[in-house]
Amino acid sequence: MNAFGAIGIVIGITNAAIGLLVYSYDRKSLNSRLWGLFAASVSIWGIGGYMISISGNSESALFWWRITHIGVIVIPFSLLAFTHSFLNKKMKLVGILSIVSITFFLAANTTSYFISSVRYVFDSFYYDSLPPILYNVFVALFVVVFFYIIVISVITYRNTNDLMKKKQ
Numbered sequence: 001m002n003a004f005g006a007i008g009i010v011i012g013i014t015n016a017a018i019g020l021l022v023y024s025y026d027r028k029s030l031n032s033r034l035w036g037l038f039a040a041s042v043s044i045w046g047i048g049g050y051m052i053s054i055s056g057n058s059e060s061a062l063f064w065w066r067i068t069h070i071g072v073i074v075i076p077f078s079l080l081a082f083t084h085s086f087l088n089k090k091m092k093l094v095g096i097l098s099i100v101s102i103t104f105f106l107a108a109n110t111t112s113y114f115i116s117s118v119r120y121v122f123d124s125f126y127y128d129s130l131p132p133i134l135y136n137v138f139v140a141l142f143v144v145v146f147f148y149i150i151v152i153s154v155i156t157y158r159n160t161n162d163l164m165k166k167k168q
Contacts, residue, residue: 010046012048019040019042051067
């Protein structure tokens with residue numbers, strides 16, 4: 001196992017444990033369920049990274065890159081939904097856009113327009129290479145979603161008088 005795989009397995013296991021802990025604490029809470037979804041998607045990404053690191057050929061590695069990207073695709077949108085829920089923001093439009101984006105990119109993940117090939121790097125593991133156009137679109141959207149999350153979190157923090165929210 002290389003460092004890429006070791007880090008992946010640690011990410012996978014710790015996020016699965018944290019997600020289960022949060023979810024089991026309050027299964028009825030939307031925040032707990034959304035955090036559980038986020039943690040599960042990070043866990044899929046981490047365990048997928050481990051599986052990529054132990055893949056013995058390019059076909060197996062490509063398969064695991066596609067599985068890994070199931071988690072990667074869900075990460076920004078599950079965190080966005082959690083953030084909106086936690087901050088008591090309206091979620092209808094965010095929910096619809098998230099579901100549409102997840103569905104679109106999960107479908108794209110099965111094609112060569114999202115991940116087209118892998119190459120052996122560092123004499124260690126197979127890495128997805130030369131990202132096609134849809135992958136670049138996803139990465140741009142990923143960055144936009146995370147900046148949006150930061151912005152609404154900071155704005156809400158500055159505008160709230162709720163001391164409990166400020167301490168969280």
